[in-house]
Structures are given as C-alpha cells and as structure tokens.
Amino acid sequence: AQSVTQLDSHVSVSEGTPVLLRCNYSSSYSxxxxxxxxxxxxxxxxxxxYTSAATLVKGINGFEAEFKKSETSFHLTKPSAHxxxxxEYFCVxxxxxxxxxxxxxxxxxxxxx
Amino acid sequence: xxxxxxxxxxxxLKTGQSMTLQCAQDMNHxxxxxxxxxxxxxxxxxxxxxxxxxxxxxxxxNGYNVSxxxxxxxxxxxxxxxxxxxxxxxxxSSRTSRNEQFFGPGTRLTVL
Numbered sequence: 469a470q471s472v473t474q475l476d477s478h479v480s481v482s483e484g485t486p487v488l489l490r491c492n493y494s495s496s497y498s499x500x501x502x503x504x505x506x507x508x509x510x511x512x513x514x515x516x517x518y519t520s521a522a523t524l525v526k527g528i529n530g531f532e533a534e535f536k537k538s539e540t541s542f543h544l545t546k547p548s549a550h551x552x553x554x555x556e557y558f559c560v561x562x563x564x565x566x567x568x569x570x571x572x573x574x575x576x577x578x579x580x581x
Numbered sequence: 582x583x584x585x586x587x588x589x590x591x592x593x594l595k596t597g598q599s600m601t602l603q604c605a606q607d608m609n610h611x612x613x614x615x616x617x618x619x620x621x622x623x624x625x626x627x628x629x630x631x632x633x634x635x636x637x638x639x640x641x642x643n644g645y646n647v648s649x650x651x652x653x654x655x656x657x658x659x660x661x662x663x664x665x666x667x668x669x670x671x672x673x674s675s676r677t678s679r680n681e682q683f684f685g686p687g688t689r690l691t692v693l
C-alpha cells in the first residue's frame with residue numbers, strides 16, 4: 469500500500485528566506501505525486517504535480533519540487549518565503565490503480581516578518 | 582462554472598441522527614471523492630466514484646454511504662451520526678484521480 473510521510477509537522481521561516489518542506493513516500497510502482505496548499509478556513513489548491521515526466525516540477529507561486537526515486541522523496545522548495553505562503557501543505561500520492569489518493573499529515577508553514 | 586459546491590457549510594447533529602452532505606460539480610468530471618479532515622491526520626478518503634453508477638470504499642468508509650446516480654452529484658450519507666464523525670468534510674472532483682483534484686469549500690460537522 470502507498471503511504472506518505474511529511475517529516476515536519478511545523479516549519480517556521482523568516483520572510484525572504486528559503487522554504488523546504490519534506491515528503492517521503494512509499495510505493496511499489498511509479499507514482500503520481502502532488503503538493504496541495506490549504507490556507508486557513510479554505511479548501512485545498514494544487515501547487516504542483518509529478519506524473520513521470522521531468523523530475524523537477526515547477527508549480528504556482530514560485531514553488532517547485534524534485535522527484536528523487538532513489539531517496540523516495542518529493543520535497544517542496546521555494547527560494548524566498550512570502551508572508552502569504554503561511555498555510556498548511558499536503559504531500560499526496562496516487563495509488564497503484566490510480567483511484568485512491570493518500571495524503572500526508574500536513575506541514576504547517578509559519579512565515580515571520 | 583461554479584466548480585465544486587457543497588452544502589451545508591455548517592451542521593450540528595445529535596448522536597444517532599442521519600443526514601446527507603451534498604456535493605455537486607459542473608465540470609463533467611468522472612472522478613469524485615469524499616474526504617474527512619481531522620487535525621494532524623491530513624485528509625482521509627471515505628468513498629470515491631470513477632463514474633455514474635460506480636462507487637468504492639476508501640480508507641475510512643464505516644458509517645458512511647454514497648451513491649452516484651448522475652455525473653454531477655455525489656452525496657454522502659451519515660446513517661447514524663456518532664461523535665467520532667465530528668470533522669470537516671471535503672468533496673473533490675477531477676477528470677481522473679491522477680489529475681488535479683478540485684475541492685469544494687468543505688462542510689464543518691459537529692456531532693453532539
């Protein structure tokens with residue numbers, strides 16, 4: 469069965485500094501991987517997705533993620549944090565049949581001024 | 582396009598009551614799903630559907646029923662509400678599960 473581990477439940481950065489949100493997955497096949505963001509009291513929005521094309525995936529709002537099969541990781545990065553990036557971020561993997569999505573527990577990003 | 586709509590936004594139930602959470606989408610998506618979100622646990626899949634007339638269980642299906650009589654609608658029924666079902670419920674739709682999921686605004690349910 470597929471699983472996702474987000475290694476940090478909370479991350480705090482200063483505005484203008486880099487962001488790194490870590491995600492490891494387990495899957496017995498070539499997975500589809502996603503990052504979603506949820507701002508307070510809002511629904512979820514797709515940041516980016518990996519579906520076996522380029523291993524470096526660029527998303528919205530300056531975020532990107534790199535698929536590393538050897539490390540089973542899909543970490544999310546951004547060069548310079550903005551106050552508006554404060555939100556909860558979810559790493560998601562699609563199962564072998566492609567019909568079930570498995571979410572990580574989420575990482576809350578705090579951005580300090 | 583309205584996207585994915587959910588009603589109601591908030592609901593309070595007493596233990597043992599039943600109710601239906603409504604979900605509709607106007608994007609002609611085949612794949613629809615229901616999740617519950619609890620603090621520190623991410624979103625967990627309750628039920629999903631790959632098309633009209635086809636539904637299947639997700640990770641946490643107990644206590645919930647679904648049906649998919651049309652492409653547009655995917656209601657979630659709580660048969661006999663329990664306090665453990667207090668949660669925020671999200672409906673989502675997409676072309677397939679490997680595509681971007683479009684989420685509704687959520688329903689915050691409290692069971693007393």
